[in-house]
Amino acid sequence: MALSPELLAAASGLGLGLSLIVAIGAQNAFVLRQGLQGSHITVVIxxxxxxxxVLIGLGVGGAGAALSRAPQLMDAVRLAGAAxxxxxxxxxxxxxxRPGSLRAHEQGASTPLLATVTTCLAxxxxxxxxxxxxxxxxGTIANTHPGRQWAFAAGAIVASTAWFVALGLGARALRPVFAKPVAWRTLDGAIAAVMAALGASLALSA
Known part of the structure; x- marks a missing residue:
């Protein structure tokens, strides 16, 4: 039985949403670390x-067209993000x-909620x-499904929700590996490299 146009649009949004979000980046690295630490992970997700x-809704609602006409705003966001x-x-x-900084993980301490929320939003x-x-x-691709843009958006939101829940809660399965301080040091080293590379890239492109 053939899928309805609405389901096809939603499936397209789901596929594109996953392709955009399932990648090594600042946000995913943060979610993974919070999940491993067990620190406010439900709030982070x-x-x-x-x-x-909200961002998907803005894109489908036409904010992308306005954004493309505001290069100065994007430059400001790039510089702030790079910093x-x-x-x-x-x-x-x-x-x-610094091995001493690993004691928080060994003792099960967590980052304060306000600091976690601020970092996640930033x-x-x-x-x-x-x-x-x-x-x-x-938003642009959603408009290739005229009359079904919001079905496309719903698919993309489902993709985002499934990914963050799987990444944040699924990190629990890796906790035995991170019982050793060297694993935390390796993870933080990788996060530092990713963040530095992304920050430098943003600064150079501004």
């Missing part, structure tokens, strides 16, 4: 899902290089790739 839903990512890279590098909303991919690109 909710913030990521709600932020993506934040480079700062986060320094913190991650310090954790990787990694999401100060990332210009979010606007280029989620708002501009996804």
């Amino acid at each position: 909710a913030l990521c899902v709600l932020s993506d839903a 934040f990512l480079l700062g986060y890279a320094v913190l991650a590098a310090r954790r990787a290089l 990694l999401t909303w100060l990332n210009p790739h979010v606007y280029l991919d989620t708002v501009l690109l996804l």
Whole structure:
């Protein structure tokens, strides 16, 4: 039995949403780390899902066209995002290089909720790739499904929700591996490298 046009549009949104979000990046690295640490992971997942839903809605609603006409705004977001990512890279590098900073993980301590929320929102909303991919690109492709844009958006939101839930909660399965301090140092070293590379890329493109 053939799928209805609405289901086809939703499936297209699901596929594109997964292709855009399932990649190594600042937001995913943060969600993974919080999931491994067991620190406010439900709040982090909710913030990521709600932020993506808002951004997808903006893109499908036509904000992408307005965004493409505001290059100065994108330059400002790039510089702000670069500064934040480079700062986060320094913190991650310090954790990787200083064994004493690993005691928090060994003792089960967690980052304060406000700091976690602030970091999560900054990694999401100060990332210009979010606007280029989620708002501009996804919004543009959604409009290739005339009359069914919101079915497409629903598929993309389902993809985002499934990914963040799987990444955040699925990290629990890796906790035995991260019982050893060297595993945390390796992860933080990788996060520092990713954040530094993304930050430098944003700074150079501004």
